[in-house]
Amino acid sequence: MPKTLLKYSLLFLAFALIYAACEKIPENKIWPVDTSNDKEQPVITKVYPDPSSMDDDSVAFAAVGYIYIEGQGFSATPEENRVFFNGERGDVVSASPTKLKVKLPNVVGDSIKVHVSVKGALLFAKYKTLDYYFPFRAKSVVKSYKAIDKFIDASGLAVDKDDNVYVLTTAKKILKLTDPDSTLPEEYGTSIFITTPCMRFGPDGSLYLTRGTKSIYKVPPGGGKAKRWVSAPSYVSFLDFDENQNLYAGGKGGEIDIIHPDKSKMTGATYTDYYISSLRVYNGYVYISAEYRGDDSTQIQQGIWKNKILDANGNLGANELVVNWTDLMGKEGPNILSITFDEDGEMYIGLDKENAVYLLNKKEYWYSEVLVPPATVLTWGNGKYLYINKHAELPDDRQILRVELSKKGAIYYGRPQN
Missing domain, CATH: 2.60.40.10 (Immunoglobulins)
Incomplete structure (x- = not known):
């Protein structure tokens, strides 16, 4: 009897479920569900x-x-x-x-x-x-040089015609980095100082360095010891060359000094009470970024200017304001650490906080998805790589980066062009 009762109970339950399911199907619908209104497969x-x-x-x-x-x-x-x-x-x-x-x-x-x-x-x-x-x-567009880690404090950044990278360490060694994946840098030269704000190759194949004083040093082609080459009219930290092999330099002296190939020199432009924080020659002009360090609150506190190169001797025209950086970014905004240009004339501005690089013409931050500040030094290679020295305060944050783009940098007259 119990088995018979169980059998009929299960049959009753099955019929009840079927009936309930049928009751839930609207009278104006068919079963199974009509999919005729679904989109075709893209x-x-x-x-x-x-x-x-x-x-x-x-x-x-x-x-x-x-x-x-x-x-x-x-x-x-x-x-x-x-x-x-x-x-x-x-x-x-x-x-x-x-x-x-x-x-x-x-x-x-x-x-x-x-x-x-x-x-x-x-x-x-x-x-x-x-x-x-x-x-x-x-x-990935970014590669970090494995030879530079938290135990190596590297300043400056120069790139030769073969896209080898050079930095100065606090051990007074100038290191040559040939590949991001290599952990063994070459010792290219030595220095009597431990840090440099700027180093660049010159038209003669020498590596030029500054140290924030009037002295400009250079390492001979092929490497060796950095020796004092010339004394500029003012204190200089940053330098660049034009197509006539004139060297332009500026720093806390508030001047753009011009050093000719024969080592004769002159002052090309004056920015009184300004510290020149970066310098780049582009398209017939010398561009600088500068911070005001005087007492006049009405002066532009931080900005970018340019001076036209008037002749083969390097004489410069009037100071022309490119952008009032303080007005653009605000008083609490990021500071300019470095400037450079691509082949289309876009200015890349290295920053100390918030974002790493700002594009002035496009008015947007660049590669913010993969780059973090600071971008202490920006230097283009001979191809489609932009190199960045992240000389951060914390050792763990210091890196030398190679960043890939789809375009080249502007012409750099300090090295032969391919």
């Missing part, structure tokens, strides 16, 4: 990096770059498209039914899977026989 036909976001082999720049995805069935509303790179979501910044623009996440590799999901479509976008695009390539 299709990917092409994936490629933005030209400003890739290297010469079309490998995309992870974290900072943008890519385009072409195909069919996308939503024109960016938020209704989701794009994943090995599972990490990218940021869709613009969209149409046939094209998406996506900011890359920080995913690096040669075999990345790209999935595209569109609102209303049950399946990921199709590429050939797959439901994802494959393979996609992305790389």
Whole structure:
């Protein structure tokens, strides 16, 4: 009897469940659910990096770059498209039914899977026989030189025509760094001082160094001991060359001094009560950043100026304000540590806090996803690398970085051009 009762009880329960399920289906619907209104499976036909976001082999720049995805069935509303790179979501910044623009996440590799999901479509976008695009390539734009760690305090930064990097350590050694992955730097030369605000190669192949005094030193081509070369008219920390091999230098003396190839010298421009904190020659002008250290509160406290190079002898025109930095960033904003230019005339400004680099023309921070301040020294190589000395206060934060771009730096007259 108990077995018979159990049997009929189970049958009754089964019929009850079927009846309840049928009761929940609306009379105007069919079963199974009608999927005829769902979108068709989207299709990917092409994936490629933005030209400003890739290297010469079309490998995309992870974290900072943008890519385009072409195909069919996308939503024109960016938020209704989701794009994943090995599972990490990218940021869709613009969209149409046939094209998406996506900011890359920080995913690096040669075999990345790209999935595209569109609102209303049950399946990921199709590429050939797959439901994802494959393979996609992305790389890191930043490499740190392993030879420089927290135990080495390195100042200055120079780059030769072969993109070898040079720094001065507090052990009074000038180190040559040939590859970011190498842990064994070469000793290129020696110095009588332990730190330098600026070092650059000159047209004669010598390495020029400053120490914040009137003296300018140089190491002969091929390396050796840094020896005093000339005494400038004022205290200088930063220097650069023009196409006629004139050397321009400035620092706490508040002047732009000019040293000719024959070592004769003159004062080209005066910035009274200003400390010149960076100097770069570009497109027929000498550009400087400077901080006011006088008592007149009406003066521009920090800014960037330029002086036109008037002739082959290096004579300079009037001081021309480029930007009032204090007005732009505020009194509590970051300070300028270094300036340089790319081949298109964009000015890159190295900063001491908040962000590492600011682009003056575009009025935006650069590579903030992967760079942190300070950017003490910015120096272009001979190709598409910008080198940064992060000479931070904390030893753990000090690094020498090689940062990749899709463009070259402006012409530097201190080394031969390829």
